[in-house]
Amino acid sequence: MLQSVSYIAGALGVCVAAAYYVMTLKNAEREKRRQTILMRLPATNKEYFDSYYQIRYLLDWKTRQEFREKHGTDPEIVSKIAFVANVYNTLGILYMEKLMSIEDIGKLYSPTGIIAMFERFEWMIPVNRRNSYGEDSDPGFWVPFETLYRELKRRYSGIEGMVGSREENEARRDRREVNVYAKVSSQ
Numbered sequence: 001m002l003q004s005v006s007y008i009a010g011a012l013g014v015c016v017a018a019a020y021y022v023m024t025l026k027n028a029e030r031e032k033r034r035q036t037i038l039m040r041l042p043a044t045n046k047e048y049f050d051s052y053y054q055i056r057y058l059l060d061w062k063t064r065q066e067f068r069e070k071h072g073t074d075p076e077i078v079s080k081i082a083f084v085a086n087v088y089n090t091l092g093i094l095y096m097e098k099l100m101s102i103e104d105i106g107k108l109y110s111p112t113g114i115i116a117m118f119e120r121f122e123w124m125i126p127v128n129r130r131n132s133y134g135e136d137s138d139p140g141f142w143v144p145f146e147t148l149y150r151e152l153k154r155r156y157s158g159i160e161g162m163v164g165s166r167e168e169n170e171a172r173r174d175r176r177e178v179n180v181y182a183k184v185s186s187q
Contacts, residue, residue, distance in 0.1 A: 034099040041090060041108075048087060051080035052113060055120075064123045081121060085145060088114050092144025095151065102151050111152045112159050118149035 058077065061067040071077040091109065094100035105111075125146070131137040153159070 030097075030099060033097075034094065037090060037094055037099070041087060048084070051083050055080055055084055056113070056116065081124070084117060085121065085124075085142065088117060088148060089142055089145040092146070092148035095148050096144050102148075102155055105148070106152070106156070111156045114152055115149060115156070115159050118145060 054077070058071065061070055088109070091100070091105050091114075095102060095105060125142050129136055129138050129141045
């Protein structure tokens, strides 16, 4: 009897050790994937900041048609938009696969910048999901970026992206400052 219990305990110990080993391997693989992706992200890369700020201050258009007329054939602008959007798409993949928390993403990249980028260029998503015949061919394109945007918008509900002209954004900023001043002076 005692020998049976000993065999059962030994078998149970082997099962627990095997489960622990498998979990350790899975966690090591997830961490390796996370580190590989993070090493490729340009959080402190000059190319990222050049692209980001050129796009951020590209305020001479309001509609998709205006953008296409002014910048749609400029490969430098279009490639910079794609570059920054794909950085955010990669962050979305990390978030969706639970390899990075939304808080950590918000510490590495500006939630305002991500929200503004998505809101300004959201119209590009359905266009890029179609093939040359106008058929939907890639329904998953930019889904991680969309997911990241929605989560950031939910978490940081007070953030407004720069979606209008420079004058509209300055007027919005002035209204916010007036509202803050009114709140402070009424207390």
